[in-house]
Amino acid sequence: MSAQERLLIEAAITASQHAYIRYSNYRVGAALRAVNGLIYHGCNIENASYPVTICAERVALAKAVSDGVREFDAIAVVTANGASPCGMCRQMLFEFAPQLQVLIADFYGTLHHKLPLSDLLFLGFGPTHLEK
Incomplete structure (x- = not known):
């Protein structure tokens, strides 16, 4: 594992400590690295209305996109069991x-x-599928 990968994983572990996991007690942390080197952190945020729960990866992505960042090269996701x-x-x-x-x-x-x-989203649907 490279030093950059280790740093990203450690950032995700740190982010996981902020998870709001009142219902499942299943902690998740994410660290999303933009191509400019900035790292955006995310943790899962549960809700009594389960469908509105937000995953750590989407929290990190929303923080980045709301800052105007659109290009990413890596994400680390951590859970108790990988x-x-x-x-x-x-x-x-x-x-x-x-x-x-x-x-x-x-x-x-x-x-x-x-x-x-x-590889995780094999034959994924993306923006190019909507081009005319």
Whole structure:
């Protein structure tokens, strides 16, 4: 694992400490790196109305996009057991960075998977499909 990958995973672990997990007690952290080097942090935010819960990956993406950033090269996602991003998060990230490098790790910093987003969302639907 490179020093940059380790830094991104550590940033995701730190972000996970802010998770609002009142219902599932399932903590998730994400650290999304823009091509300009800035890192945007996200944690999952649960809600009593479960469908409005926001995943850590989408929180990080929303923070970046709301700052005007649209290009990304890597994201680290951490959970207790190294689970991968959900389908909704995969689709949201694919909109901006189909070749995004995805690092999936646990809270100990152990890297479970490293792969491009396009492998996680095989034959994903993106902006080019809507071009006329």
